[in-house]
Amino acid sequence: MIKLANKLVACGVAFIALTTAAWAECKPLNYSGRSYTVCGFNPAREHIELFNLDENDIPLGNFRRLSAKLQADGKTLVFAMNAGMFDQNLRPVGLYIENGVEVKKLNRRSGSGNFHLKPNGVFYISGNKSGVMETEAFAKSGIKPDYATQSGPMLVVNGKIHPKLSPTGTSLKIRNGVGVLDDRSALFVISNEPVGFYEFASLFKDQLGTKNALFLDGSVSSLYNKDGPGVGGYVPLGPMVGVYTQP
Numbered sequence: 001m002i003k004l005a006n007k008l009v010a011c012g013v014a015f016i017a018l019t020t021a022a023w024a025e026c027k028p029l030n031y032s033g034r035s036y037t038v039c040g041f042n043p044a045r046e047h048i049e050l051f052n053l054d055e056n057d058i059p060l061g062n063f064r065r066l067s068a069k070l071q072a073d074g075k076t077l078v079f080a081m082n083a084g085m086f087d088q089n090l091r092p093v094g095l096y097i098e099n100g101v102e103v104k105k106l107n108r109r110s111g112s113g114n115f116h117l118k119p120n121g122v123f124y125i126s127g128n129k130s131g132v133m134e135t136e137a138f139a140k141s142g143i144k145p146d147y148a149t150q151s152g153p154m155l156v157v158n159g160k161i162h163p164k165l166s167p168t169g170t171s172l173k174i175r176n177g178v179g180v181l182d183d184r185s186a187l188f189v190i191s192n193e194p195v196g197f198y199e200f201a202s203l204f205k206d207q208l209g210t211k212n213a214l215f216l217d218g219s220v221s222s223l224y225n226k227d228g229p230g231v232g233g234y235v236p237l238g239p240m241v242g243v244y245t246q247p
Helices: 063-072 135-141 197-207
Strands: 026-031 034-041 047-051 076-082 096-098 101-104 121-126 129-134 147-151 154-157 175-180 186-191 212-218 223-225 240-245
Touching: 026 197, 034 076, 034 197, 034 223, 047 096, 047 121, 047 147, 063 076, 063 223, 063 240, 076 186, 076 212, 121 135, 121 212, 129 135, 129 154, 129 175, 129 212, 147 212, 154 175, 154 197, 175 197, 186 197, 197 212
Parallel strands: none
Antiparallel strands: 026 034, 034 186, 047 240, 076 223, 076 240, 096 101, 096 147, 121 129, 121 147, 154 212, 175 186, 175 212
16 A cells, blocks of 8 residues: 655655555645645545435435445445535535436536635546536536535636635635546545635645645535544534445
8 A cells, every 4th residue: 555655745646546455545744834634545446425315315414324324235434524515404505416316406606605616616426537627617528427516616727726715815724625636536635723725725736736626615624534533523514425345
């Protein structure tokens, strides 16, 4: 298994192959004086899926219930993270596709809040490939993913930090997001301490080398790591991304 160094090179080479084992580890990363956890997975090797509702169409809401749901199917949850913004009923506010079924349509409306700080975007899994794409580009792509979640804003778009994120911003929160190096590498990141939007985006662009990265949320940001420390998990969650093993 490739061991992630405490400081990654900017091009993110250490994450490209990731692992030859069944799943990849989450590792600590220090960047610009801030502490993060980075979890990298290859969709061609690992089972990466999105989850929201149980068999009775009731929101799962937390990692404990997600783990129990998988365990009932003979699967073991090894990683999970909140995966996109949601309403008061824990339902997604943007595009949400689970197991090929479109539960919520692509949201291209304008509005207030982080979700509508355009461009926003979509994280998706299609077969054994993963991707992050700006919403309008995704709408034109014709991609029919197995799993997809829409959130916003984009952090990095085609190698550039979102134009509306300011390096002088004063809002500091625990934040999480996802970026891709290529279609075989999904990098999930959560800050272990409050960070600004711009510095979080800079981590994806300048340290991990992702050409596209998507903000998933702040304040509610949570991480489940089977073999290491987690983050958050104290408030109910809407869509979640999970990685699991099975015999």
